[in-house]
Amino acid sequence: MPIGPKKDGTPDVPVARPTTTPTKTAEVNPTSKTGGTNAPAASTRGTGFDGTITSPRTAALDGTAPAAKSSASTAVAFDSIKAPGGPAKARILDDGLDSWNARLDVIENAKTSLDATYFIMEKDPYGFAFLGGLLKKQMEGVKVRVSVDAMADTFGSKGFKAPLKGRDYLEELVNHGGEAYVYHPVLDRPLKGDYSALASNHDKILVADNKVGITGGRNIAQDYFASPKDMKGAWRDMDVLLDGEGTAKGLTEAFEAELKNGDASQAVTKDFLGNWSKKDIQLVGAYELMNAWTKAPALDAATKDKLRTDPALQKSMADQFVKLALAETGKTVNREPSSSDVEFLTEQALALVKHAETRGSRAAYVQNQTKQHDTQAKIIDQTSAASGQRVNNIAPSLLALVEGAKNRIVVQNPYVVLTKDMMSALQRASERGVKIDIITNSPLSTDSDVTQAFFLEDWQTILQRCPTANIYVATGDRKFHTKSAVIDDDETVISTYNLDLLSGFVNSEVGAVVKSKELATDLMAAFEHDKADPANGFIQYTIERDANGKAVLKDGKPVPTFGPENHLSQEMLETYAKKRNLWGNLIRNNIPQFEPLRHDE
Incomplete structure (x- = not known):
């Protein structure tokens, strides 16, 4: 669920400013960007995207440190997630x-x-x-x-x-x-x-x-x-x-x-x-x-x-x-x-x-039963903030998988409002040479103006900090609502989790992490079908890069070569300029609750 008014008329509530200070976990020594020989276990009491301490239960993650800043592989990262699961026949729908x-x-x-x-x-x-x-x-x-x-x-x-x-x-x-x-x-x-x-x-x-x-x-x-x-x-x-x-x-x-x-x-x-x-x-x-x-x-x-x-x-x-x-x-x-x-x-x-x-x-549906594969799968979960204390087992798991990626990360998510932690993890993956594809909505397909305001402020920064990244946005009639990822053509994540504030800070969420090359292949085929489907109307946002792939800057900012200005109406651009200034700048930079979304290096 995104923050802000939706186009279907269902109002979302704005984030309230807390009067209490989130509890912090002890800091740990960062690991090398090139990766170690073993991946530390994902955290039981590490910080979630909201900065609150997570608490263990039967589905909690082992360990005492926040998600690792580097991993030997996604296989090691998968094994470090101590969540319910086991052998499962799995089929993407x-x-x-x-x-x-x-x-x-x-x-x-x-x-x-x-x-x-x-x-x-x-x-x-x-x-x-x-x-x-x-x-x-x-x-x-x-x-x-x-x-x-x-x-x-x-x-x-x-x-x-x-x-x-x-x-x-x-x-x-x-x-x-x-x-x-x-x-x-x-x-x-x-x-x-x-x-x-x-x-x-x-x-x-x-x-x-x-x-x-x-x-x-x-x-x-x-x-x-x-x-x-x-x-x-x-x-x-x-x-x-x-x-x-x-x-x-x-x-x-x-x-x-x-x-x-x-x-x-x-x-x-x-x-x-x-x-x-x-x-x-x-x-x-x-x-x-x-x-x-x-x-x-x-x-x-x-x-x-x-x-x-x-x-x-x-x-x-x-x-x-x-x-x-x-x-x-x-x-x-x-x-x-x-x-x-x-x-x-x-x-x-x-x-x-x-x-x-x-x-x-x-x-x-019955004829398609052949799409079922033998896999290893785990259920990652987080509770909502309804009681004032959240169990967050999703953010550490996602970060561990990103940190363990060696070749490719493909993310499909309707609302891309990256936290500092996720932005940094993707940047480190890009520095390791990992190819990153982010597939999301544009203002033409979204149901959340507010998350788009953040995204329109951030997409150039994502491409600047992650030279190996590509961003594709939907422009068609269909609302894009998929929350999935494939890492190194081996692990897949299919969940309810949006890359936005409410999923990161407030709501309960659940998802499956599945280890199976066959299921990953099926999900990648679905991704490619989505990009090719005219009903989705995917286009790519790009910035100017030099011969080494580094972003070309003008007045300290990336130079877009294709972006919102190339396909949105002037009226929509003017409308979003106001929303971007309100949410992407004024609120983000002045309300403490939004501090995790600030990307100043």
Whole structure:
């Protein structure tokens, strides 16, 4: 989640200035830039990007020193991360529909337990179907726990957190014995003079039967799963499917860490009126509707085109699938549907049938099972600042991997606002000759003006300090939301972690570090596909360099050869000039909280 107002109208809160001084860890002697013979273990009590002390738990990192400033290799760095994990069959989920069907498959095959936590879960055909699948499994005897964040749905209009606006759907799950939580309700956030009032649960976790799990950047909403052929501007994102007891344990620990994080997780209780407006048929029906649609035979191209634009065909097909869904729902819910139930499912069906590519997509997902690889994987986690004390196991792990890189680092992240630590680590990697590719948003594709203001101030500095770096920015209709990395074509990171202040300072985050050349190859292929896809519209920002690759400076600053001025409108440039001055200069240089983002050498 970035800081600042989003283009979708969802407000983010600004960072509060703390009244307390972060505790510092003891300094350690820096290691050689050329690397040592052994990589020090990543830190248990090292400083996170926020400068606060991290605390160990079962998923903590071993050692007493901050992340190493050099490593023998990424393999050594990977081994130094003492986090839950082990052997796991892993598969990247770069396609939105594959990622959606993976979730449906995990839910459908769950036998004993399902845990799900998402920053965003919206009331659309995908959100209702997801929650409906969880309700159906709870009614079948599977133990279900679900958590949704409050800040992501600030005014309660889009999701399931608010009474009279969606909470009754969570209450339906609770009425059947499941557990549901709203994380850190906005009105229950006391101002303590620290980050706690801002803290959100930014995790994205689905884990079943202590065996299989999914994490990554996607929330539960149609923006994240729909095909761009059906929804212009559908977001580009990345998840990973992990089948292994150790990784499932790590995801479960991350889920439970936020339940135990002070009093941030507010349990949803049964409606004191008995949930007189029953939602069981609506929820299970939405799931059965989606299940039938994804498993139906795929349509030919001509029929898909007609379905997207022909109201009569949409109505006919919607009515057909509502009947199928109600028939299946009757096997689970023992009551007759009311007129409001039928009206609700018809509304959902009319919205769903416009997603022509979603129909028949389950078969394609199953056919792609060959993309699964045997790997070693670890789950890295950090808790939010809700209780005033954070466990931060992600920043030290990421820094250790960067410090261990020998050949290449490829980073995809929607919000690039580098801290001093990460900037320095990338600079040292560049000095070792490591090629660095950073793939992110431009003002044309972002949903966060504020993070772009920082990035537009910093991109030239990144290229100056890292001579081996390339920066690619998206300019297309699709919002770029992937939070992934490949290091030395061997280790991959797929996470919820943004390179911004809220991920570094405030929110809970989770991710997977996977050691597998095959998975790294798959992720690199996805990166290359992204760069070549016209829907993303990637272009490269560059600066002038001399024959040795060193940045050419004019008045002490790099000379851009292609940048925002070459592809943005004058109006947008003028708008961002004001934002850059406010956030990238005035706030960064004058508010102590932003000191970690200052890059004066």
